[in-house]
Amino acid sequence: MNTKAIYAIVAVAxxxxxxxxxxxxxxxxxxxxxxHTGKSFADTRLRIxxxxxxxxxxxxxxxxxxxxxxxxxxxSDASKHVDWKNLYPLADANYDGKVNDSDAKVVQDIIDKKxxxxxxxxxxxxxxxxxxxxxxxxxxxxxxxxxxxxxKSYGMLKAVDDTTPSIYNNIYPGVDxxxxxxxxxxxxxxxxxxxxxxxxxxxxxxxTGGQNVDYxxxxxxQSGLADKMSFVxxxxxxxxxxxxxxxxxxxxxxxxxxxxxxxxxxxxMDELSAIEKKISTGxxxxxxxxxxxxxxxxxxxxxxxxxxxxxxxxxxxxxPDYVGKTNFTNIGSVENFASSxxxxxxVMFQKNCEWSEFNDMVDEYLTxxxxxxxQFKHERMYAIDFEIMPxxxxxxxxxxxxxxxxxxxxxxxxxxxFLQVYLDDFAVRKGADARQGYTYTGPGYxx
Amino acid sequence: MEEQAGRMDLAxxxxxxxxxxxxxxxxxxxxxxxxxxxxxxxxLAFTFVCIAAAVVVAGLSIVYGTMDLGFLDCYRIIWxxxxxxxxxxxxxxxxxxxRLPRVAASLVTGAGLAxxxxxxxxxxxxxxxxxxxxxxxxxxxxxxxxxxxxGISLVGGNxxxxxxxxxxxxxxxxxxxxxxKLKGASPTMMIMAGIAIMFIFNSFxxxxxxxxxxxxxAILYQWTVGxxxxxxxxxxxxxxxxxxxxxxxxxxxxxxxxxxxTGDDSAKAMGLDVENMRILLxxxxxxxxxxxxxxxxxxxxxxxxxxxxxxxxxxxxNRYLVIxxxxxxxxxxxxxxxxxxxxxxxxxxxxxxxxxxxxxxMFLYLIMRQRKSSW
Numbered sequence: 001m002n003t004k005a006i007y008a009i010v011a012v013a014x015x016x017x018x019x020x021x022x023x024x025x026x027x028x029x030x031x032x033x034x035x036h037t038g039k040s041f042a043d044t045r046l047r048i049x050x051x052x053x054x055x056x057x058x059x060x061x062x063x064x065x066x067x068x069x070x071x072x073x074x075x076s077d078a079s080k081h082v083d084w085k086n087l088y089p090l091a092d093a094n095y096d097g098k099v100n101d102s103d104a105k106v107v108q109d110i111i112d113k114k115x116x117x118x119x120x121x122x123x124x125x126x127x128x129x130x131x132x133x134x135x136x137x138x139x140x141x142x143x144x145x146x147x148x149x150x151x152k153s154y155g156m157l158k159a160v161d162d163t164t165p166s167i168y169n170n171i172y173p174g175v176d177x178x179x180x181x182x183x184x185x186x187x188x189x190x191x192x193x194x195x196x197x198x199x200x201x202x203x204x205x206x207x208t209g210g211q212n213v214d215y216x217x218x219x220x221x222q223s224g225l226a227d228k229m230s231f232v233x234x235x236x237x238x239x240x241x242x243x244x245x246x247x248x249x250x251x252x253x254x255x256x257x258x259x260x261x262x263x264x265x266x267x268x269m270d271e272l273s274a275i276e277k278k279i280s281t282g283x284x285x286x287x288x289x290x291x292x293x294x295x296x297x298x299x300x301x302x303x304x305x306x307x308x309x310x311x312x313x314x315x316x317x318x319x320p321d322y323v324g325k326t327n328f329t330n331i332g333s334v335e336n337f338a339s340s341x342x343x344x345x346x347v348m349f350q351k352n353c354e355w356s357e358f359n360d361m362v363d364e365y366l367t368x369x370x371x372x373x374x375q376f377k378h379e380r381m382y383a384i385d386f387e388i389m390p391x392x393x394x395x396x397x398x399x400x401x402x403x404x405x406x407x408x409x410x411x412x413x414x415x416x417x418f419l420q421v422y423l424d425d426f427a428v429r430k431g432a433d434a435r436q437g438y439t440y441t442g443p444g445y446x447x
Numbered sequence: 448m449e450e451q452a453g454r455m456d457l458a459x460x461x462x463x464x465x466x467x468x469x470x471x472x473x474x475x476x477x478x479x480x481x482x483x484x485x486x487x488x489x490x491l492a493f494t495f496v497c498i499a500a501a502v503v504v505a506g507l508s509i510v511y512g513t514m515d516l517g518f519l520d521c522y523r524i525i526w527x528x529x530x531x532x533x534x535x536x537x538x539x540x541x542x543x544x545x546r547l548p549r550v551a552a553s554l555v556t557g558a559g560l561a562x563x564x565x566x567x568x569x570x571x572x573x574x575x576x577x578x579x580x581x582x583x584x585x586x587x588x589x590x591x592x593x594x595x596x597x598g599i600s601l602v603g604g605n606x607x608x609x610x611x612x613x614x615x616x617x618x619x620x621x622x623x624x625x626x627x628k629l630k631g632a633s634p635t636m637m638i639m640a641g642i643a644i645m646f647i648f649n650s651f652x653x654x655x656x657x658x659x660x661x662x663x664x665a666i667l668y669q670w671t672v673g674x675x676x677x678x679x680x681x682x683x684x685x686x687x688x689x690x691x692x693x694x695x696x697x698x699x700x701x702x703x704x705x706x707x708x709t710g711d712d713s714a715k716a717m718g719l720d721v722e723n724m725r726i727l728l729x730x731x732x733x734x735x736x737x738x739x740x741x742x743x744x745x746x747x748x749x750x751x752x753x754x755x756x757x758x759x760x761x762x763x764x765n766r767y768l769v770i771x772x773x774x775x776x777x778x779x780x781x782x783x784x785x786x787x788x789x790x791x792x793x794x795x796x797x798x799x800x801x802x803x804x805x806x807x808x809m810f811l812y813l814i815m816r817q818r819k820s821s822w
Binding site: 190 | 512514665791794
């Protein structure tokens with residue numbers, strides 16, 4: 001074989017290899033690239049239409065799934081058709097009841113951060129939409145605003161409701177100087193339009209804790225304001241808080257914003273799962289009470305459906321007398337408490353105080369209300385603050401509680417380390433020491 | 448003979464009051480007639496002023512809100528809506544779907560509560576009587592609390608609270624009717640029964656509140672202080688029909704109300720079926736009040752204060768008092784709502800809070816200058 005022939009063969013080989021490489025790099029829809037396992041809707045944390053495979057991000061694999069569904073359902077062999085409505089319900093990115101090229105384009109637009117209407121399954125189990133990417137000028141209602149520090153975007157908060165400053169001006173600095181959207185859960189289309197027209201906010205983050213209903217979406221849609229502003233109605237309480245964090249970051253057009261919190265959340269949840277396995281046969285039954293003021297008559301217990309309780313369920317059984325009720329059950333006196341409460345008691349506080357004041361405050365309140373009880377005398381009352389429980393810091397609070405209740409199984413130090421990571425990385429106020437506040441380390445109790 | 452002469456003189460003097468001054472013989476008679484005509488004209492004028500004020504206040508209320516839309520722009524938006532030529536969907540929504548229903552609801556509710564208060568004060572001969580003295584508000588409050596805290600309601604969906612409030616608001620009236628039939632429908636008996644029912648329902652409501660979580664309590668608070676913010680156009684027709692019909696019927700019965708106000712014995716002497724008339728009137732106003740409070744929650748003071756203010760100008764003559772109370776009540780509640788949504792905008796002060804702020808001092812003032820002759 002002469003030299004020219006060899007050169008020709010080598011050139012052809014190089015071209016062929018290059019062609020294969022180009023084909024491999026640019027091919028998004030090959031069947032071998034698609035994860036067909038999908039995820040059940042119940043397990044999906046990012047319930048945004050376009051997240052075809054149900055994982056925690058919207059990316060090109062979702063485009064692959066959509067294209068695979070399209071090609072499968074175009075096949076003449078019906079056995080190859082995909083029941084996407086049940087298996088991949090979020091593949092219908094434009095929520096028109098069909099999966100076709102339009103859906104793939106929507107997902108591609110999301111990846112490319114182009115403006116598009118983004119449909120999602122909101123907290124009230126309705127499909128609503130936002131104008132993706134949503135504006136980073138956010139007006140947030142009472143407490144749902146804590147999703148913003150979780151994605152390290154507290155600076156996006158531009159307006160609040162009128163309740164927040166009085167309760168949380170300590171925890172969220174600057175809220176008392178922000179424009180007010182209106183009265184909590186009574187915010188009107190008019191007030192939002194006014195702030196939108198003035199350029200103050202472009203996104204409304206609606207409070208979704210507790211038992212309130214979706215009071216504004218229908219009005220937003222009917223008035224046309226939903227076409228201008230984005231109404232974000234995502235979970236913010238209990239274990240579902242991760243859904244809110246992931247969805248908010250995705251809607252903002254930067255899914256990496258939720259990476260750190262997701263990592264922290266998943267790590268702590270793994271620890272909690274290990275806890276649940278270890279104590280599955282021996283979960284303690286505990287009384288959970290609130291301690292919002294020093295009046296004995298205000299002693300009230302809560303069960304497994306309350307906001308704070310959404311986390312506690314992982315490590316305890318609630319006292320059966322209060323389970324199944326969605327409201328606080330008034331106990332009303334030390335006598336009633338002493339005669340009915342379990343040996344160990346969780347005490348929930350909701351106080352707008354400085355970090356360093358928390359333990360002193362707990363001392364003061366518990367002494368005023370529970371001083372004569374056996375639980376107090378035998379150091380069986382575990383205080384935890386509303387700020388970290390039931391919201392984004394909930395996993396850490398839960399771990400701390402487990403460490404108190406099952407000291408032979410879990411180390412309090414490990415739990416406090418988790419909380420410290422949260423306080424350092426996600427809390428708005430900086431410089432907090434997990435060992436100083438949020439766990440009861442007052443007189444007579446071990447730290 | 449003397450008695451007959453006295454009656455003839457009374458009849459003659461009464462007739463003279465309707466006579467033209469020119470037909471009268473003495474200067475005293477002429478002055479009396481002149482004063483009577485002036486008094487009648489004053490009452491009519493006050494009534495028309497109230498009607499005009501209601502129109503003006505309603506017209507201005509539409510213009511004011513969180514957004515500064517301008518007087519002409521607001522009415523242009525309404526005109527465009529009526530002619531089907533909507534230019535800005537969002538502004539149309541704000542004016543026509545958010546502001547206008549509030550204005551309409553305030554007018555209707557204020558009128559209904561005021562008429563109810565007027566009737567109650569006449570029927571029960573008690574200056575402190577208002578729609579809530581019969582336990583109507585307590586019954587409505589209990590029904591709403593049941594729906595909000597426990598989710599127990601006669602219907603589901605968006606009207607759970609409304610239907611509960613309406614049905615339970617009528618329960619006190621049924622109890623009072625029963626008491627009236629058993630014990631006789633005297634004013635004292637009615638008030639005592641109403642107060643008893645009020646305490647019963649309030650105690651049940653308190654028990655439910657003790658077990659409520661903070662979110663439910665917040666919703667309940669908003670309802671119990673009263674608000675017109677939640678009224679939609681779909682709610683207004685029912686409220687309006689009941690209130691208008693109730694007011695018209697009350698106005699038609701105003702002469703009988705006047706007779707009733709003279710006392711049970713005199714009324715019976717004049718041929719009036721006192722007990723049944725009392726029951727009929729209370730039933731009528733209970734229906735009116737139950738209808739409005741089921742949509743707006745409990746708005747206090749309007750039913751108490753409006754009739755008293757009107758009595759200063761029109762006296763106790765129900766022929767003028769009913770309609771002027773209705774209009775004044777509409778004005779009062781409209782002003783209260785306007786103040787509530789503008790004074791701390793964009794936050795809102797509930798209309799029931801504002802009526803208490805306005806009504807309390809007003810009532811004190813009325814007490815200080817109250818003339819016994821007008822009550």
